[in-house]
């Protein structure tokens with residue numbers, strides 16, 4: 112996580128060496144009580160969970176997702192909205208998106224092979240955004256609103272700056288905030304136009320018929336149920352917050368898995384396993400999944416879970432005042448030698464033989480790439496399906512290598528520095 116542009120992980124390492132698993136680090140808007148070990152996770156996410164809220168915790172996402180986004184609100188409103196949104200991400204629904212995603216990724220891989228080389232991330236990000244927009248807003252939304260993808264990318268580029276840089280909000284071009292506000296105005300108008308047209312039963316400009324799919328369509332189908340119906344503001348916020356929560360993190364997950372798949376001893380068995388599988392079945396392939404678990408353990412795209420303290424609490428003499436910021440470092444949790452044998456090593460076997468000597472800890476709080484409990488990532492199934500659909504598409508036609516297997520992670524969403532340069536060949 113990039114708070115002020117520096118190497119926060121190294122700073123947290125240094126603090127942990129002196130203060131143990133809980134300490135305060137940062138200043139002003141980036142001052143957080145950090146928790147690094149399993150017991151801190153248990154305290155914040157389980158034992159005293161009602162003392163910690165999401166409202167105000169992810170302030171940097173709020174300008175995009177709006178005030179009613181799931182990640183930005185607390186119960187009871189959060190629970191009401193979550194009950195409406197969750198069924199749209201049912202595994203049956205998600206399975207149905209795998210083939211189209213795999214086909215798009217096959218085209219992407221063919222393009223990369225033809226290009227020969229270059230950084231993966233900048234090429235992959237627009238493709239994942241395209242797929243996520245199709246899944247969430249329906250495949251014709253991009254035809255009706257050709258600028259939508261660019262506008263979402265502009266907003267996310269702002270939210271990916273170090274937190275301190277995001278506090279500078281100059282409304283005058285060429286300042287990044289001015290670009291952000293203009294992009295948000297257009298994206299807002301596009302999504303609201305679609306919601307209104309669908310609610311009015313009107314044929315959508317651009318040729319889309321009602322019933323073309325997409326999460327938004329499923330949410331609009333709740334209109335007849337007064338307990339589940341979402342307002343226009345809520346629908347707008349869910350749409351943009353799901354897109355922004357989904358595409359950057361999933362792109363990062365694909366990039367990190369791609370890095371591991373440059374290693375022949377990891378690649379070849381997974382390629383063999385997926386060779387005869389359908390794209391939707393890849394998400395249930397044991398070895399591919401075990402490697403994805405390792406990838407998300409070592410490189411969690413969302414490296415920290417954030418909270419705001421709602422009422423004063425104390426943990427082992429460490430007092431947290433109401434309103435204070437809290438950060439749970441998944442990076443440290445997932446590499447904690449008290450939990451993981453040789454944590455820096457990639458060992459898919461940890462997940463295949465849980466009782467073996469390398470077995471991953473059984474405590475569900477030891478591995479949190481998608482969070483926990485009532486705040487568990489609503490798009491986890493989609494993210495895993497897209498990531499493994501990518502692996503499916505890439506492994507059947509290509510091999511790739513990187514000049515820098517030890518590339519360091521950077522950014523708010525954790526990505527390989529330099530965008531992960533890869534050399535591609537058919538294979």
Ligand code: HEM
Pocket residue numbers: 165181182183193352353354356357358360361364411412413416417479480481482483485486487488489490491493494495
């Ligand atoms: C590899 C990709 C992804 C990772 C690593 C990831 C990670 C996370 C984590 C750690 C949380 C918990 C945050 C907390 O407790 O405060 C979360 C929540 C959430 N994620 Fe994801 N996510 C991913 C993909 C997605 C996708 C594809 C979507 C939707 C399309 C999505 C939508 C959400 C939402 C709406 C929440 C808030 C849930 C709530 O508070 O009820 N995420 N995600």
